[in-house]
Amino acid sequence: MVEKKMLVGGEWKDSVEKIEVVYPYTGDTVGRVSMGSEEDVNAAIERAREGFRDISSMTAYERYKVLMKAAELLEDRAEEFARTLVYEVGKTIKEARAEVARAIQTLIFSAEEAKRISGETFPVDAHPNGAGKVGFYIRVPVGIVSAITPFNFPLNLSMHKVAPALACGNAVILKPSERTPLTPIMLAEVLLEAGIPPKALSVIPGYGDVGKAMTTHPDVRVVSFTGSKKIGEIITRQVGIKKVVLELGSNSAIVVHKDGDIEKAVQRAVMGGYSIAGQVCISVQRVFVHEDVFEKFTERMREKVKELKVGDPMDETTDVGPLIAQSEVNRIQDWIQEAVERGAKVEMGGVACAEKTALFEPTIVSLVPPETKLFKEEAFAPVVVVDPYRNVEEALRYVNSSEYGLQVGVFTRDINVAWEFINRAEVGGVLINEGPTFRVDHQPYGGMKNSGIGREGPKFAVEDYTEIKSVMFDLS
Helix, strand or coil, X not given: CEEECEEECCEEXXXXXXXXXXXXXXXXEEEEEECCCHHHHHHHHHHHHHHHHHHHCCCHHHHHHHHHHHHHHHHHXXXXXXXXXXXXXXXXXXXXXXXXXXXXXXXXXXXXXXXXXXXXEECHHXXXXXXXXXXXXXXXXXXXXXXXXXXXCCCHHHHHHHHHHHHHCCEEEEECCCCCCHHHHHHHHHHHHHCCCHHHEEECCCCXXXXXXXXXCCCCCEEEEECCHHHHHHHHHHCCXXXXXXXXXXXXXXXXXXXXXXXXXXXXXXXXXXXXXXXXXXXXXXXXXXXXXXXXXXXXXXXXXXXXXXXXXXXXXXXXXXXXXXXXXXXXXXXXXXXXXXXXXXXXXXXXXXXCCCCECXXXXXXXXXXXXXXXXXXXXXXXXXXXXXXXXXXXXXHHCCCEECEEEEECCCHHHHHHHHHHCCCCEEEECCCCCCCCCCCCECCEECXXXXXXXXXXXXXXXXXXXXXXXXXX
């Protein structure tokens, strides 16, 4: 049993009320953390004012050194972090180690960005009244950043918010998902040990009251949230005059054209559809296959999915672990049933693996009507829809019919087909001959439509966590 306190402006604080962390594979309680309150948030923001002065007065090189030291410390504790991720998320040990490795890279990229924050000159004398004047702008930290993260990548998605914000010289208050607060608190331990000014960092586990206090406080200048569209909409209505960065999920698609590499497309669809039991915002949820190769693709995908091993996440050979909770199993079963009632066909899977676990069989459902939840909403489960299309125009229509627009993968050898999707797909990222689940942590990552606002990736996050200050000299 792991016991952790919350971090309030650099001070570890206990509370009477606790949040229990449950291992999704067994249902056992594996940890308890202190539960925060609105009062804790207010105290953290009060200390963050001083913490902001402390961290913003550090040189860029000093912030770089601290964050690089944190990367070393995280690497030293990599296996501890990975095993904790298994217990709180239910992802396999292979997936957990991959997340830790990514988080280390995100931290290094953020450290490097601390050295690159700069401005530009602008030609004042290009204006009729600008003679004798010169101007430039600099980027300055916003002050206090509130960050709220989901359960599926509690370490790396926390890193994507916290590390760039600190690199800029901001104070940060983090609220992790109440389901997965352990590794974010451990991340805070690492950052404090590395030398981050204590009052510049808080980690406050809690529920909606904590989130609302963090996002509506007038001293907070940026709110960065990753999670559901529903909560994202609530936040945008509540925050007031602040920058808002939202990553709200998707039901990402693969398009397999008749000239595409079938074997590679199948491999990417299986990898992207069932990793972390499908609980990734860029999971492969919908696969649109040209009618000429539809049967071949579907048969090969069935064969590959049969090879997946479902079970104990700590087993090194397990490919698919549990969903985060039994309630999610019940929900996705209802969605599949709705699709079947409207004419869809379950090619394989579609049922829970066993009672009293959150394991769900990797599932393929074909011929799914566009009006069903399984087609138009975010499944967040190990279920992949496979539907045929007749031509590029129809495939584009299917891709763009979603209210979301995060990433799409297109398999084709035809540059003209590729360009049609690059130019017309309503998404934040188009991957040619690669699945939409592929991401490197320094890319500009984010979506269109209801997939969110803004971009992650340390270089691009810096734009959200800084403000432009213009400077002008009259030399006449």
